[in-house]
Amino acid sequence: MEESAAEQKGRKKRIRLAKKPSKMGGESSISTRELNSSSLETMEELAAEQNKKKSLPLIPWMRDPVDISRYDSRPVGSLPFLDNRLKKALHNMGISSLFPVQVAVWQETIGPGFFERDLCINSPTGSGKTIAYALPIVQKLSTRFIKCLRALVVLPTRDLALQVKEVFDALAPAVGLSVGLAVGQSSIADEIAELIRKPTLDADIWFDSEYVPPEQRSAVDILVATPGRLMDHINNTKGFTLEHLHYLVVDETDRLLREAYQSWLPNVLKLAYSQNQNPFPCTDGIVPTFGVLKTIRSFGRGKPHPRLAKMVLSATLTQDPSKLAQLDLHYPLYLTTGQRRYQLPEQLKSFKVLCKSKLKPLYLLALLESLQGEKCIVFTSSVDSTHRLCTLLNFFDDLQIKIKEYSRLQRQSIRSKTLKAFRAGEIQVLISSDAMTRGMDVEGVKNVINYDMPPFIKTYIHRAGRTARAGQSGRCFTLLHKDEVKRFKRLLQKADNDSCPVYSVPSESVESFRSMYSTALERLKESVESEKRGKGKVKVNIKQPDVTRKVEKASLKEEESSIME
Numbered sequence: 001m002e003e004s005a006a007e008q009k010g011r012k013k014r015i016r017l018a019k020k021p022s023k024m025g026g027e028s029s030i031s032t033r034e035l036n037s038s039s040l041e042t043m044e045e046l047a048a049e050q051n052k053k054k055s056l057p058l059i060p061w062m063r064d065p066v067d068i069s070r071y072d073s074r075p076v077g078s079l080p081f082l083d084n085r086l087k088k089a090l091h092n093m094g095i096s097s098l099f100p101v102q103v104a105v106w107q108e109t110i111g112p113g114f115f116e117r118d119l120c121i122n123s124p125t126g127s128g129k130t131i132a133y134a135l136p137i138v139q140k141l142s143t144r145f146i147k148c149l150r151a152l153v154v155l156p157t158r159d160l161a162l163q164v165k166e167v168f169d170a171l172a173p174a175v176g177l178s179v180g181l182a183v184g185q186s187s188i189a190d191e192i193a194e195l196i197r198k199p200t201l202d203a204d205i206w207f208d209s210e211y212v213p214p215e216q217r218s219a220v221d222i223l224v225a226t227p228g229r230l231m232d233h234i235n236n237t238k239g240f241t242l243e244h245l246h247y248l249v250v251d252e253t254d255r256l257l258r259e260a261y262q263s264w265l266p267n268v269l270k271l272a273y274s275q276n277q278n279p280f281p282c283t284d285g286i287v288p289t290f291g292v293l294k295t296i297r298s299f300g301r302g303k304p305h306p307r308l309a310k311m312v313l314s315a316t317l318t319q320d321p322s323k324l325a326q327l328d329l330h331y332p333l334y335l336t337t338g339q340r341r342y343q344l345p346e347q348l349k350s351f352k353v354l355c356k357s358k359l360k361p362l363y364l365l366a367l368l369e370s371l372q373g374e375k376c377i378v379f380t381s382s383v384d385s386t387h388r389l390c391t392l393l394n395f396f397d398d399l400q401i402k403i404k405e406y407s408r409l410q411r412q413s414i415r416s417k418t419l420k421a422f423r424a425g426e427i428q429v430l431i432s433s434d435a436m437t438r439g440m441d442v443e444g445v446k447n448v449i450n451y452d453m454p455p456f457i458k459t460y461i462h463r464a465g466r467t468a469r470a471g472q473s474g475r476c477f478t479l480l481h482k483d484e485v486k487r488f489k490r491l492l493q494k495a496d497n498d499s500c501p502v503y504s505v506p507s508e509s510v511e512s513f514r515s516m517y518s519t520a521l522e523r524l525k526e527s528v529e530s531e532k533r534g535k536g537k538v539k540v541n542i543k544q545p546d547v548t549r550k551v552e553k554a555s556l557k558e559e560e561s562s563i564m565e
């Protein structure tokens, strides 16, 4: 890929900025003197400039980002250095051109950036971040000689890890790499059998210049893991080592950094860095095409061995210096889309549905009816609310749509079955809470409904982002009672979204469900009581279908607890 003189200059400037010691003022901040002497004429311009200054990230290297929106999509065939086998694999995945974030990351990892710096990627939901990191990693490892664990991808939930593994599975085997999964889906013994090769005297170890002791021989090159199961392997699995790790991806970074589960991150970094003390390190095993390793070695803070290259990603990447410091980033480069901190997908349309709290379930049913069976995800504020709402809706007779619950309280096998049916279109509506759906990618989801108003803009972004993915159009409806309207407006403004018209649900439709409402509530009450008797688990308040109370606490708590999987 040709880099223009201007791009080169920009890149060098960013490197200079990143090398500067961290301090509150950065190069790109505007001094008062500059403002006074500039040509700003009106007070409004001055205020706008000051607001801009206030919203600048604290971290200097975040103030001069690579703007992903300046990249165009690019045909796969024209991507420089891309292995032909991977071109074919992408073709088989139905991908003919790469999205802007994928082109930008390719440029910084394969060329001309050569992964000199760790990458922090903030890009909207559905913009293709998974392939953005998977493709360069697979390309980098495509010339490895022997098998050892060289890339680790950490995700907050099992379902998300399964989804990401599928992407690696579509790419990695094309170049002879294997991908493992550590999420606790199968027994630990089965997982170990998948991840660790039994020591044998393979012929190759005698000829291989990159000798790895037999007891450290991994059966996989790339591992996709959740923090909980990863720590199990780190602590207990004989032969499991991160010593040869070269690439670490922390997907959904902001969420993973909130969770210090068994100090997974410091542990991973410590174990991956330990190769620097090893006098006989396993080298990358990659032919240093394009001078990649040479660059990394000479750039690695004086470290004699290849550094651990990191990519951290989210649609709502944290800008908190103390959180990002945990990642020990190496001259980080910030890639973000446009000027705004929070960005919604371009093809997303937001609507509000005004309704009375007591009649919320009826408004929801009427809204679902008006969507005529289009695939839809409904978000509530907690797992209890999800269970209660789904049970209630299914007590309405003669519904033309199939509605299922999707929640952390369910067994994995049930969740997988539900997701499969939803993907296949056998189920039209999923009722879910925040934790399970971050990052979820289901084709054909045309609508998202916030049954409970999201407490934060980040929550709105991740919920709404289940639709309008990969450049497709989608709609996000939020049910609100009149007291919530102002707060919701302020929330959307954080994503610079001022356009959220009212969507009118036909009142006759609401009325048509009213006659069944009291019977459905009665049946819900019975069902909840019998569940309580059966399991003593579900504690819900039946009289109050509006579940907005304690929303913030509930959704945060739930997000955090699901991470333990």
Ligand SMILES: Nc1ncnc2c1ncn2[C@@H]1O[C@H](COP(=O)(O)OP(=O)(O)OP(=O)(O)O)[C@@H](O)[C@H]1O
Residues within 6 Å of the ligand: 094, 095, 096, 097, 098, 099, 102, 123, 124, 125, 126, 127, 128, 129, 130, 131, 314, 315, 438, 439, 440, 441, 465, 469, 470
């Ligand atoms: N180059 C491409 N061409 C066509 N489709 C693509 C391309 N890249 C990714 N996709 C598709 O776009 C969808 C979204 O991709 P992905 O899940 O990686 O998004 P994301 O940015 O990680 O979103 P989120 O932040 O919600 O996790 C997926 O269905 C994926 O298959």
